[in-house]
Amino acid sequence: MRDWLKAFRPASFRGVPFFVDVENAEGGRRVAVSPIAYSDLHVTEDMGGDVRHFSLSAYVAGDLADAAARSFTAALNAPGAATLVLPMSGPVLVRVPRWSLSRERARAGHVGFEIDFVSAGLPSLPFAAVPGALAIASLISAGIGLVSDAAAFRMRDTATGQADPSALAIATAAGRLSSVASAAALPELKQPEVADAIATINRLSTEPVAQAATVAAAIVSTCGAIADAGDPTAAVEAFEAAAVPAGGDVFDLVSAAGFAAGFCQTLAAGDYLSRQDARRARDRISPVVDRVLEALSGGLDVSVSEWLSDIAATAASELSATAANRAPLVNVQTEISLPATALAYALYGDAGRAGELVSRNSVATPAAMPVLFEAIAPVT
Structure with missing residues (x-):
């Protein structure tokens, strides 16, 4: 019989733990319905995915419930998107449009919350279109917490004595990051920052279980830093070569996802003079991203696959738009x-x-x- 006490993840938001009584999620597709005059038929058109909403009945409890409630309230009030870990749905990047708190005298040591979350989406850029590479950079940054939470969750039951493969995978990821950074022609001012991040990843490889979230976040953020600052033409080749899962370890998958995301960003940032150039660049996305998504299947939380798929779709859309506006x-x-x-x-x-x-x-x-x-x- 399944042990339901261990079946679900501990709930948290911005790293602050809490308990969940009721977990609700809402989604769907935005479908435009157009009736046809003088006919029993109608036309439906898929306008894309609807915004995902999550509503929770949550609580904190215990002798320190008042302090826990203050910490949780501060997390809910903090600006910007953050990672919500739900017991059944797993980690997701969200914002908090509304929450309420209730305390009853008869239930001392218990503070209840009703909370609405909405999936984070892209940050807004007023009065300007979002260039593809910039939109992907935002997606990479927004996904750092999501990937780190997924890695920590997968490593949670790993005994310290069984973590040697993960330590090796982290060291391999650091070596690949060094190679990509060298090939990407980074500006001199950026090189020390990236080198320091890679050294930190190497140093933390000795504690793959305790530092799982930190290492995963560092790998993805370093990929993003290289993609932001590197020469797109030079970096895209290096990212493409690195975006191959070296094995099935958690950190092999994390680094492959980070390199694939960096590949998409640098590809979208390229300068394409002709329609065919942009189309050829777009056609490079699937072979690289698909093999990483196949490796991620079952290896990390499905939210990581969704994150990488969104990045690939954004890059493909940008390159299609570029192709449409270039001479043949x-x-x-x-x-x-x-x-x-x-x-x-x-x-x-x-x-x-x-x-x-x-x-x-x-x-x-x-x-x-x-x-x-x-x-x-x-x-x-």
């Missing part, structure tokens, strides 16, 4: 070989774009372009 590539044929500068001026009225033609066609001698070459279609 065309094949240009000339009767004789001409210098790149002459061709650039003939196509674009700008001889300075000769380097673009040389680079795109991998030409060794700019003074003699091939008679058939690829170029971005000129604007007419």
Whole structure:
């Protein structure tokens, strides 16, 4: 028979524990219904997922219930999104639009709460669209607590003597972070910060059970820091090579998810001159992210997979929008070989774009372009 006392997770918000009497969740799809005049039929259109809501009847209890209530109230009142760990649903990133407290004289040592949570979503940027890379950076930052909670939950029953594989996985993750940071051409001012974060991860590898949440948070946040500051062209290749699960350990999965998220951000931040360039970049997402999602299945909480899927979807959407606003590539044929500068001026009225033609066609001698070459279609 199942031991229900151990079946569910301890509830917490911002790391503050509490007890749950009733746990409710609400979600769905935003479906637009359009009736057809003079017909018994109608049209339905899926407009995307609805906002997820969670409502709880919670309480704190014991001789220190008054102090626990103050701590919990402070956590509920704190600004910004934070991780809510629910007994059945697991960790989720939320905000708190409303809560209420009640205390009864007849129930001394018990303080009850009624709380509404709403899934965090993206932070707002007033008066401006959210560029894809910036939106992904926000998602990575918002998911740090979620990933760290999932890692800590998976490590909770690991005996200290059985944690050697996790210590090795953390050291491997630190080594991969060093390689990615070196390849990403970080600015000099950013290098000490990233190096210090990687050194901290290495140092904490000796305590994989006790420091599980801290290590997981450090891995993901360091991936985000490299993606924010690194050169997108150089970093994207390094992230792609690193986003391969090295094994089935919790920290192998955490690092693979972090590297895949960084890959999506740097891919979305790239500069794509043609429609085909942006489409090719978009097509690189699935092969990298899908293999990580497959490894995550059953290895970490489903919320981590949802987080990474949201990042991949945001990157794909950004690259699709970029492709729609770029000129296509065309094949240009000339009767004789001409210098790149002459061709650039003939196509674009700008001889300075000769380097673009040389680079795109991998030409060794700019003074003699091939008679058939690829170029971005000129604007007419």
